[in-house]
Amino acid sequence: MSGNNEAIFRAILGAVDEGIHAVDAEGRTIFYNQPAAGMDGMTVEEVVGRHVLEVFPSLNDQTSTLMQVIRTGRPVIDKQQTFTNYRGRRITTVNSTIPILVGGRPVGAVEVAKDMTTVRRMADRIVALQAQISGRQAGDHSSPSRLYRLEDLVGLSQPMLALKRAVARASLTPSPVLISGETGTGKELVAQAMHSEGHRRAGPFIAQNCAALPETLLEGMMFGTARGAFTGAQHRPGLFELAHQGTLYLDELNSMPLGLQAKLLRAVEEGAVTRLGEARRRPVDVRLLASVSSEPGLSVAQGRLRQDLYYRLHVVSLRLPPLRERKEDIPRLTEHFLAKHGPALGGHDVTVTPEAVSCLLAYDWPGNVRELEHAIEGALNLLEGGKIAPEHLPLPVRTPRSPSPDERTGVPLRYALERLEETLITQALARHQGNVARAARELEIPRQTLQYRMKALKIAGPVLGR
Ligand SMILES: Nc1ncnc2c1ncn2[C@@H]1O[C@H](COP(=O)(O)OP(=O)(O)OP(=O)(O)O)[C@@H](O)[C@H]1O
Ligand SMILES: [Mg+2]
Numbered sequence: 001m002s003g004n005n006e007a008i009f010r011a012i013l014g015a016v017d018e019g020i021h022a023v024d025a026e027g028r029t030i031f032y033n034q035p036a037a038g039m040d041g042m043t044v045e046e047v048v049g050r051h052v053l054e055v056f057p058s059l060n061d062q063t064s065t066l067m068q069v070i071r072t073g074r075p076v077i078d079k080q081q082t083f084t085n086y087r088g089r090r091i092t093t094v095n096s097t098i099p100i101l102v103g104g105r106p107v108g109a110v111e112v113a114k115d116m117t118t119v120r121r122m123a124d125r126i127v128a129l130q131a132q133i134s135g136r137q138a139g140d141h142s143s144p145s146r147l148y149r150l151e152d153l154v155g156l157s158q159p160m161l162a163l164k165r166a167v168a169r170a171s172l173t174p175s176p177v178l179i180s181g182e183t184g185t186g187k188e189l190v191a192q193a194m195h196s197e198g199h200r201r202a203g204p205f206i207a208q209n210c211a212a213l214p215e216t217l218l219e220g221m222m223f224g225t226a227r228g229a230f231t232g233a234q235h236r237p238g239l240f241e242l243a244h245q246g247t248l249y250l251d252e253l254n255s256m257p258l259g260l261q262a263k264l265l266r267a268v269e270e271g272a273v274t275r276l277g278e279a280r281r282r283p284v285d286v287r288l289l290a291s292v293s294s295e296p297g298l299s300v301a302q303g304r305l306r307q308d309l310y311y312r313l314h315v316v317s318l319r320l321p322p323l324r325e326r327k328e329d330i331p332r333l334t335e336h337f338l339a340k341h342g343p344a345l346g347g348h349d350v351t352v353t354p355e356a357v358s359c360l361l362a363y364d365w366p367g368n369v370r371e372l373e374h375a376i377e378g379a380l381n382l383l384e385g386g387k388i389a390p391e392h393l394p395l396p397v398r399t400p401r402s403p404s405p406d407e408r409t410g411v412p413l414r415y416a417l418e419r420l421e422e423t424l425i426t427q428a429l430a431r432h433q434g435n436v437a438r439a440a441r442e443l444e445i446p447r448q449t450l451q452y453r454m455k456a457l458k459i460a461g462p463v464l465g466r
Pocket of ligand 2: 187188251
């Protein structure tokens, strides 16, 4: 390697956050960066040029992954380690160690280490808190952290009514359920409602997000660990065991590493789990609910969701419609959030001006119900009088949407007109609480014409008052 190239590589390796430790075929350190030094509690100078086993005397030929990889020529990927470093700090890392091969022969090995100390501490904390909470839930039903019920699901549009019927029915069965829907559509709310309407309502409800956790950590959290599963591991039940006789909700299942998805499938099929580092199977009686934030079939096609797991889970499949597909729910949801947040924010009897209602109905809500809730909460904060006007709404909500490129070029006129007609009719209906006769009068068309157009454009009919 030329001097220049070497300088470039050293600069690159010096700039990454991961710890990097490279050794030659004998085990002598040829590269060691600052993050690695930080985790090990050493200085770079103390390590470079010296043999790994000399620097870390607690390791030996068998336990050092670098030495092991040099010997076997096979990589060790994503291995979790917890150790006390030279400064006395407890550190958790996830390491990958790969052989450096020249002409097929190992000439050294490099270890890349990610510091997971904070994540690990959080994971332990989550499991401990879940244990506390589920213990409390089991003993005390007046628990202040009340779970959502079916009646908390606001919305009378056709898709929402169908969803509520499906939730009510499915909550009484033991089958696993796959809940899909965009962000903010109410997946967690539905999961909680399934639990509180079902036979397991006296048992614990435990929710865990599967995204952004390395595989071994998530596995330990879900299935538990035995002492010695990895350095520093304690005997501890996982979330499956904590959810015994209750419900376990795994959020963002499509972000779970595929290897773990296989273990999850096995747990569901056998009704038993194995703690990490233990051989014994422990029976668990848990109802599994899982969510995916995109079309589940798409996650399967993208290889992010195992097909066999998908088949097992989608026995009961609930799809939460995005808010833009059920705009008739917007007025009722708005009222709901005014009632929910108004009192605390000093806003009693707040109303929404027709102009602001138009904005709420015209916007397409990529963040769905959560975004609407935040918009209302934000408006209540800005309010001076008792009326929410467009200027109290977030900028994107009150800005008329500029047409996207494919809308500008070659939209059939009929389609464009139908969308306009749909918007005007939905808005008129909202202004008159779904009263078709009054909306028709405002639009200056006969009531029968309006009803006919509503049918043609698939706009839901008058909704019943609460
Ligand atoms: N139908 C509904 N009625 C009342 N509130 C709702 C409804 N749907 C969603 N919400 C509210 O919107 C917020 C977001 O809901 P939730 O957390 O269940 O969404 P999610 O689908 O799990 O989103 P993410 O994918 O981002 O986790 C919550 O405050 C919830 O109470
Ligand atoms: Mg959620």
